[in-house]
Amino acid sequence: MLDSIVIGGGPAGMSAAIYLIRKKMNILLISPDFGGQAAKSSEVENYLGFETISGPELMQKFSSHIEKLGVQTKQGEEVKSIAKTETGFMVKTAEGEYETKTVLIASGKMPRRLNVPGEEDFFGKGISYCAICDGPLFHDKVVAIIGGGNSALDAALEIEKYAAKVVLVNLEKDFIGDEIRKDRVKESKKIETIFEATTTEFFGEQFLKGLKYKDKDGQIKEVACDGAFVEVGWTPATGFAKDLVELNPLAEIKIDLENKTNVSGIFAAGDVTDIKEKQIIIAAGEGAKAALNAWQYIVLKK
Ligand SMILES: Cc1cc2nc3c(=O)[nH]c(=O)nc-3n(C[C@H](O)[C@H](O)[C@H](O)COP(=O)(O)OP(=O)(O)OC[C@H]3O[C@@H](n4cnc5c(N)ncnc54)[C@H](O)[C@@H]3O)c2cc1C
Numbered sequence: 001m002l003d004s005i006v007i008g009g010g011p012a013g014m015s016a017a018i019y020l021i022r023k024k025m026n027i028l029l030i031s032p033d034f035g036g037q038a039a040k041s042s043e044v045e046n047y048l049g050f051e052t053i054s055g056p057e058l059m060q061k062f063s064s065h066i067e068k069l070g071v072q073t074k075q076g077e078e079v080k081s082i083a084k085t086e087t088g089f090m091v092k093t094a095e096g097e098y099e100t101k102t103v104l105i106a107s108g109k110m111p112r113r114l115n116v117p118g119e120e121d122f123f124g125k126g127i128s129y130c131a132i133c134d135g136p137l138f139h140d141k142v143v144a145i146i147g148g149g150n151s152a153l154d155a156a157l158e159i160e161k162y163a164a165k166v167v168l169v170n171l172e173k174d175f176i177g178d179e180i181r182k183d184r185v186k187e188s189k190k191i192e193t194i195f196e197a198t199t200t201e202f203f204g205e206q207f208l209k210g211l212k213y214k215d216k217d218g219q220i221k222e223v224a225c226d227g228a229f230v231e232v233g234w235t236p237a238t239g240f241a242k243d244l245v246e247l248n249p250l251a252e253i254k255i256d257l258e259n260k261t262n263v264s265g266i267f268a269a270g271d272v273t274d275i276k277e278k279q280i281i282i283a284a285g286e287g288a289k290a291a292l293n294a295w296q297y298i299v300l301k302k
């Protein structure tokens with residue numbers, strides 16, 4: 001039986017894994033990817049020790065650190081459920097079942113979907129949720145970005161490096177992001193914005209050809225585009241744990257000061273929890289804290 005399973009390969013999960021392995025715990029880190037949201041940040045300027053570093057580069061450093069320490073991982077697997085057993089917990093993915101004494105949930109947040117017709121059909125065929133990963137695919141193309149917050153503004157500023165034109169399709173009357181980002185977007189000659197527009201559908205044939213939106217007068221209009229990035233926020237990845245651990249109304253896992261959930265033996269850290277601040281350095285710190293508390297729990301139970 002494992003001492004601990006860490007769910008999630010973002011900053012919180014990778015930091016937790018480092019602390020647990022250095023305590024000589026028998027652990028497994030399960031995650032579809034290594035990097036999480038942080039890998040989607042084009043520039044990180046607030047992580048101690050790095051004045052400026054791209055999100056993917058910083059996350060590469062994190063993952064090579066856990067690799068060097070010999071953390072056992074199941075990359076590409078996604079946890080579907082956690083069940084309580086007599087001696088601990090059974091964690092299930094589509095590929096396997098793993099028994100463990102403790103669970104450390106660090107599953108962060110996942111991109112929110114619009115849930116409109118065509119979104120599923122054209123995912124990977126023009127529609128993406130990661131500007132920094134897929135932006136270079138749209139060299140000299142027309143790209144729509146749906147959203148008006150920091151993620152959407154970041155995506156627009158990233159994509160304009162490659163695309164011929166960027167069309168921001170924003171539900172609100174104005175952007176809701178940081179002033180610096182708003183100014184950069186407004187100054188850009190390549191970025192056009194349609195305000196008060198509700199995206200209603202994506203269309204195309206084999207690949208995406210455009211989207212439809214409802215304008216403020218209720219008229220349906222179209223934007224022809226080769227790519228579309230849905231940047232409408234993030235939602236806590238707690239679906240697999242919602243019947244076991246207590247969540248707040250935002251679907252975040254409730255934790256105490258020692259990263260304990262309401263279930264003895266299950267700890268949580270980072271953006272998936274109800275801590276207020278969501279940042280890389282905070283998630284990494286919370287991961288470390290949760291790991292040390294999980295370790296103490298395991299040692300005391302022996
Ligand atoms: C565009 C953007 C820019 C940002 N810029 C900055 C910045 O400049 N500075 C800063 O400090 N912060 C920034 N942030 C915030 C920062 O990225 C997050 O606070 C941080 O990544 C949270 O780390 P985490 O490990 O808690 O969660 P996440 O980074 O969300 O990682 C969660 C991990 O869990 C995995 N996972 C999800 N569900 C499951 C499951 N069922 N089973 C297994 N694994 C699962 C995910 O695939 C992912 O690997 C930015 C965020 C975004 C989106």
